[in-house]
Amino acid sequence: MLWTVAPYVTLVIFVGGLIWRYRYDKFGWTTRSSQLYESPLLRVASPLFHYGLLFVIVGHVTGLLIPLSWTDAVGVSNEAYHVNALVWGGLAGVATLVALVLLVYRRRTNGPVFMATTVNDKVMYVVLGAAIIAGVVTTVAGFLPSEVSYRTTVAPWFRGIFVLRPETEAMGHASVLYKVHTLIGMVLFVLFPFSRLVHALSAPLGYLFRPYIVYRSRANGVPRDPAGARMRQNRPL
């Protein structure tokens, strides 16, 4: 029951929340960078964290979306696959975790950065940190012989979500570790639209393909007035 309802509740909140946020809070949609306050530590930790996370995401996508039968078909043995996953996933996960610790340390010890940290941020960091820790633990634990592979449990369930037939039975066979990690992950997706995480969706890939100089006509779109901009700035996030 949990594994049937929860993913859809998550999805609805995630998509609905994003639409709501985009329509009503474009002004609050930002990275909320604190680089102006502190740069040396950020310059090391932030790229490490983000690149680490990108690797982790790629790992999740391949791990969950590619069925066992496909890798078998191209002749990659399950063992080889898992060694690969452990090495790369483990490295990326640990790098991300270390960077997150550095970033949280920076946030806590640097006065101005800490002052700019909202309750929303703190809740998000707890969930994000928990998700990454649980993720690293499952990755490492995945090598214990007693563990059931996620490729036969979590992955079929996950793929099933998108064809509206989540295989809850398969998910039921997964170990507690995977279940915990998945649950925290869903909480993270619920938080996503309402926290600063939304900036991930603004990854400006369009920049690579547009001309350098942007012209816009005053006639297109009503120009905003300065006082109006101030009003919006005062609105709580």
Added chain:
Amino acid sequence: MRPMAQIAMVMNLDKCIGCHTCSVTCKQTWTNRAGVEYVWFNNVETRPGQGYPRRYEDQERWRGGWELTRGGKLKPKAGGRLRKLMTIFANPLMPSIQDYYEPWTYDYENLTNAPLTDDVPVAPPRSLISGEPMKIGWSANWDDNLGGDPSPDPILGKLSEDVKLAFEQAYMFYLPRICEHCLNPSCVASCPSGALYKRAEDGIVLVDQDRCRGWRMCVTGCPYKKVYFNHKTGKAEKCTFCYPRLEVGLPTVCSETCVGRLRYLGVLLYDADRVTEAASVTDERDLYEAQLDLFIDPHDPVAEAAGLPQEWLEAARRSPVYDLIKRYRIALPLHPEYRTLPMVWYVPPLSPVVDALSTTGHDGEDAGNLFAAIDALRIPIGYLAELFTAGDPEPVTFALRRLAAMRSHMRAVNLGEPPPPLDTGLSEEDLTAMYRLLALAKYDERYVIPTAYGNVPGVVEEGGCSLDYDGGPGMQQPFGEASGRPVPVAIETFHGLKERQTSEGISHNRVNLLNWDARGTPAGLFPPKKKKKKP
């Protein structure tokens, strides 16, 4: 040929007394909010000096503006598109708050709360960033009026040793700076989100606050460091050229309040098709001429055929900015070597030469003396050239000679003497007109700003009307006059305010947002809730 219009500014540096009125009124209007305490859209620098932020002109460090690739193509100096995206997680080239200055306030409460002692209580400074007590050690104009210490000025590093020595006979001049609203803006080019844009109608460079995602690349991209990061909202902000005022024909706040009346605003027409070509000339010293070539003579039939609104064409024909820049060639761009084709130009300062000559016993206003002395100016030509012409002394000397010739000519006219024969390439009428523009020009001659944005179909004309008071028939906005649709600043003009304050029967309990510090909700910010009528 694709003629476009640009509102441009010229500042006459001879007249700047460094009073900072422009900076203060600009700050009161635009950046008196939390998050931009350290931001001055307009600042006045003493040259030589470090500038604000410190040493912003050192592009080897900050890498603002454009550079030419080996193939002769333009590329942002801080790196192209891919490099920008790779370094997006922590911009390695962004000035820290310390490079600007740490803003502060004073703990005035201590004046009344301090226990009774023999010492008079003081209001100790508190950082606006950390809230902690701080020692004030730097600000946006900390080296104001110093001028004498050449060591931290990046421009001086480029000059030869003899000029440096001449420097030590201290001199200084003031350089007011706003956003350059460049024809080839590198901030716009640096913005990964496409939030920064150049307005097609008037060339004003603006940040779309709803599209900005706070990647901070524009701060790096601008070589003048005139795009700022609001650390509370996490968005970029910059000088808006006071577009709400320009749109209704009023000059910018900095121009309006300038004590020396040294600013000129007007329309320039330029060929948008050749912007990139002009910005990519090989030799930096050719950039000034290349940019001049872009400007279209408003009397040229080409301008007429471009389909611009008639009022804009007429404004372009009366443009004081066109005259100073192209007709008389006495205004020069600031740092053309950044290849952004800036649109705020400067008439270089001449004054000290007259004083210097007078103290040596010569007649400082005499044409012959003045002409000969320009090369031996107290302010080295080399220094001005590094500021305005990428180091080429020729255009600076040319402009200063013309200014000197104008003085001598007008002196002769006033004394009833025959005008001195000077080879300036200007007729007597031109010299007189130039004199009028520089010395006498009234408000409507200094600011020739067309208002006819309304000629463009689909654009609402000035929306404000005298019926927009609380509960009046024009009152439509849900949060009072300062929300919803744009309200032109015109209705905030002196007469409008006065009328509102003195007329009977109009609600007075509202807040002037220009004086609001964006903290809390003062009474009267929102109109009283309307009670629903029972059927």
